[in-house]
Amino acid sequence: MRRIPILAITALGLLPAAGDAAERTVTLAVENMDCAACPYIVHKVMAAVPGVSNVAVSFEHKAAVVTFDDTRTTVEAVAAASANAGFPARPAGAGS
Numbered sequence: 001m002r003r004i005p006i007l008a009i010t011a012l013g014l015l016p017a018a019g020d021a022a023e024r025t026v027t028l029a030v031e032n033m034d035c036a037a038c039p040y041i042v043h044k045v046m047a048a049v050p051g052v053s054n055v056a057v058s059f060e061h062k063a064a065v066v067t068f069d070d071t072r073t074t075v076e077a078v079a080a081a082s083a084n085a086g087f088p089a090r091p092a093g094a095g096s
Contacts, residue, residue: 033057079091
């Protein structure tokens with residue numbers, strides 16, 4: 001039996017390549033941020049979602065930039081966590 005080199009299998013897409021990352025970054029427009037404490041709350045609830053590795057909230061831009069592992073969570077789950085705290089969020093650029 002002839003062995004197929006591992007690189008050939010990877011090239012065929014049967015195994016994930018070493019560089020395949022599951023990390024994604026998304027910008028979410030966040031509603032109802034109208035005081036200095038709001039960004040802290042939004043950061044806290046988004047960062048608590050399993051799979052989220054980084055959250056940067058801008059009060060000025062009413063937005064949050066979230067980095068997460070897309071094998072562990074989704075944009076919808078992060079947005080739902082924010083909405084459950086009273087700050088509805090949606091991908092920036094999405095319809096109102």
